[in-house]
Amino acid sequence: MRIHFKTSYDHDIRLFPDWWSFLVYAALVAVAVALPWIMDDFYLGEVTNVLIWAIAGLGLMLLTGQTGQASLGHAAFLALGCYSCVIFMEQGLPFLIAFPLSGILTGIVGTLIAIPAIRMHGIYLAIATIALSILADDVIVLMAPITDGVSGKFAPMITIFGIEIERWTTPDRFYWLVLAITILCTLAYRNILRSPLGRAFAAVRDSEVSATAMGIHIARTKAMAFGISCAITGLGGALMGFYAGAFNNETFSLVISITLLMMIVIGGLGSIHGAFFGAVVVAFLPQALSMGKDLIGGGSVAIPGLETGVFGAILILFILFEPMGIYGRWMKIRIWFELFPFARKDMFKRQKSYLKTERLR
Amino acid sequence: MDVLQLLVSGLANGCVYGLIALGFVLIYKATEQVNFAQGDFMMLGAFITLGLTNAHYLGLPFWLAAPLAICIMAVLGYLLDYFVLRHLFGQSQTAVVILTIALGFVIRFVAGAIWSHEPQTLESPLAIGDFNVGGVVLGMADIAVIVVTVLMTFFLYQFFQRTKLGLAMQAASQNQMAAYFMGIPVKRVQGMIWGLSGAVAAVAGILFASKGAIDPNAGLLGIKAFAAAVIGGFGSLPGALLGGLIVGVIEPFAARYLAAGYSQIAPYALLLFVLVFRPHGLFAQVRTKKV
Numbered sequence: 001m002r003i004h005f006k007t008s009y010d011h012d013i014r015l016f017p018d019w020w021s022f023l024v025y026a027a028l029v030a031v032a033v034a035l036p037w038i039m040d041d042f043y044l045g046e047v048t049n050v051l052i053w054a055i056a057g058l059g060l061m062l063l064t065g066q067t068g069q070a071s072l073g074h075a076a077f078l079a080l081g082c083y084s085c086v087i088f089m090e091q092g093l094p095f096l097i098a099f100p101l102s103g104i105l106t107g108i109v110g111t112l113i114a115i116p117a118i119r120m121h122g123i124y125l126a127i128a129t130i131a132l133s134i135l136a137d138d139v140i141v142l143m144a145p146i147t148d149g150v151s152g153k154f155a156p157m158i159t160i161f162g163i164e165i166e167r168w169t170t171p172d173r174f175y176w177l178v179l180a181i182t183i184l185c186t187l188a189y190r191n192i193l194r195s196p197l198g199r200a201f202a203a204v205r206d207s208e209v210s211a212t213a214m215g216i217h218i219a220r221t222k223a224m225a226f227g228i229s230c231a232i233t234g235l236g237g238a239l240m241g242f243y244a245g246a247f248n249n250e251t252f253s254l255v256i257s258i259t260l261l262m263m264i265v266i267g268g269l270g271s272i273h274g275a276f277f278g279a280v281v282v283a284f285l286p287q288a289l290s291m292g293k294d295l296i297g298g299g300s301v302a303i304p305g306l307e308t309g310v311f312g313a314i315l316i317l318f319i320l321f322e323p324m325g326i327y328g329r330w331m332k333i334r335i336w337f338e339l340f341p342f343a344r345k346d347m348f349k350r351q352k353s354y355l356k357t358e359r360l361r
Numbered sequence: 362m363d364v365l366q367l368l369v370s371g372l373a374n375g376c377v378y379g380l381i382a383l384g385f386v387l388i389y390k391a392t393e394q395v396n397f398a399q400g401d402f403m404m405l406g407a408f409i410t411l412g413l414t415n416a417h418y419l420g421l422p423f424w425l426a427a428p429l430a431i432c433i434m435a436v437l438g439y440l441l442d443y444f445v446l447r448h449l450f451g452q453s454q455t456a457v458v459i460l461t462i463a464l465g466f467v468i469r470f471v472a473g474a475i476w477s478h479e480p481q482t483l484e485s486p487l488a489i490g491d492f493n494v495g496g497v498v499l500g501m502a503d504i505a506v507i508v509v510t511v512l513m514t515f516f517l518y519q520f521f522q523r524t525k526l527g528l529a530m531q532a533a534s535q536n537q538m539a540a541y542f543m544g545i546p547v548k549r550v551q552g553m554i555w556g557l558s559g560a561v562a563a564v565a566g567i568l569f570a571s572k573g574a575i576d577p578n579a580g581l582l583g584i585k586a587f588a589a590a591v592i593g594g595f596g597s598l599p600g601a602l603l604g605g606l607i608v609g610v611i612e613p614f615a616a617r618y619l620a621a622g623y624s625q626i627a628p629y630a631l632l633l634f635v636l637v638f639r640p641h642g643l644f645a646q647v648r649t650k651k652v
Contacts, residue, residue: 116637309470312463
């Protein structure tokens with residue numbers, strides 16, 4: 001077991017607690033960069049899908065995991081990011097400008113939507129965001145002159161400094177692009193967490209009353225969280241559009257919103273690892289299911305609702321037996337080994353809390 | 362006549378929304394949890410009745426099958442609380458929200474696996490035909506829906522206001538710890554309320570299935586019922602009914618008088634409007650504590 005002996009406050013907020021963890025993550029990045037030479041194109045595409053889901057998940061994680069506001073409407077922001085990026089590019093902007101611009105636009109719209117939404121909390125916010133997700137579908141159809149409505153749009157070719165990047169013809173380049181954006185988003189996320197703003201997020205999540213007492217402006221913090229969360233999600237949405245190649249009003253449905261939320265819960269709320277673990281589950285579940293079906297012999301029969309049904313069942317099991325998600329289980333196993341033989345069962349016991357009504361405040 | 366016809370069909374639809382919303386409100390009133398799977402409960406209740414009644418399946422007489430289905434759903438609701446939700450005791454509301462959404466997916470999948478995804482109709486004695494009252498066409502099922510909904514709202518309201526168990530349920534939601542000290546078996550009370558809301562969902566399902574065909578995705582109707590519950594103010598039973606009626610009436614009128622494309626967003630736009638300007642609904646249950 002490694003012991004961190006802290007001699008200054010900077011040690012508390014360093015990006016990596018020590019050289020060892022830096023080396024581990026550097027090795028991980030090196031393997032990720034080398035992946036196109038190791039894997040064939042099909043699996044590379046799947047890994048790209050994982051990374052894109054992870055970016056979208058990071059966005060929602062910032063809101064739900066860090067700030068404690070559950071949103072069921074993030075598919076709307078995925079759609080906004082996707083449509084705005086493609087429309088900017090159709091207007092002649094290069095990808096390198098259109099892409100960040102779509103993120104910023106999504107962030108601004110997210111903040112504007114958040115201003116009335118932050119007056120609600122808990123279930124009211126969840127319901128309002130559900131409505132938002134449903135409205136997004138109809139709004140895309142209504143704005144058909146810009147969005148092409150039901151017939152949908154095709155993602156254009158990405159060109160960066162003369163290098164052409166496309167999902168099907170050059171999957172390795174597309175993978176590297178997504179990987180770079182993933183790393184940037186992760187670093188940004190990590191840096192937000194160690195800034196005063198990130199601390200404010202955690203304070204709002206843990207107790208709004210004590211956060212106010214510490215001088216945090218609750219409404220402003222929540223609006224910031226919403227904005228940043230939507231911006232990252234918008235970037236993920238833009239990449240999702242390029243990955244899918246074609247998209248219309250039904251691509252970003254309520255089911256995507258719910259899947260995104262379930263994904264970060266399965267991965268582990270409140271951790272960056274959680275977004276990635278959850279993305280792996282979401283992206284590989286269909287493959288695993290079809291392999292399972294092949295094993296039973298019902299290979300070609302399509303069972304509607306099977307994917308979401310199994311996904312739901314996995315989620316229920318996680319909430320019941322491992323509320324901290326995959327990352328929580330991973331931490332427990334790691335700590336058990338690090339403390340061997342001193343780990344005890346009660347170490348991770350949750351404190352009991354009792355419900356008091358929200359209706360009388 | 363046109364307006365009257367739209368109003369009647371809207372009211373009948375609204376009552377179904379109101380009934381589902383009643384299920385949400387019951388659970389919210391007693392446990393402060395929100396069951397996002399209530400719409401799927403409704404669908405399951407409808408399919409259980411269908412499975413018992415239709416000649417193609419068991420072929421029981423409707424008046425035997427309907428109470429049986431209501432009992433089955435009540436037991437399912439209680440068991441759900443016993444095996445799943447009780448273990449979430451002390452976790453955040455969000456955990457319950459996500460869990461019940463996942464549950465909805467599972468129920469939809471199971472119902473699809475058992476009864477297939479084809480729309481089916483319930484062989485219900487309520488669906489016997491239409492009356493023509495002065496130019497307004499009234500379905501027998503519509504009348505049954507309206508009557509049953511009003512009666513149920515009335516009795517549930519009385520139940521919460523007057524009976525010992527109803528008061529115990531309210532107490533358990535307001536302060537669990539204090540309720541324990543007063544000798545209320547909080548966990549069992551919560552189980553009962555889930556059972557009760559399962560029964561209400563079954564009633565809603567039977568009535569809904571009498572009005573038309575159902576398929577496993579009928580549970581998505583639950584989202585409109587949310588709008589109803591929010592508009593009425595979560596936690597108020599008459600409010601849920603009123604919210605349901607508002608949503609139900611708005612829909613046919615929006616479809617008739619608004620441009621295509623705008624009509625189906627009307628209930629959700631109203632929902633957002635209410636959430637922004639009256640976040641706790643028309644019958645607000647939130648009162649600021651006076652010091």
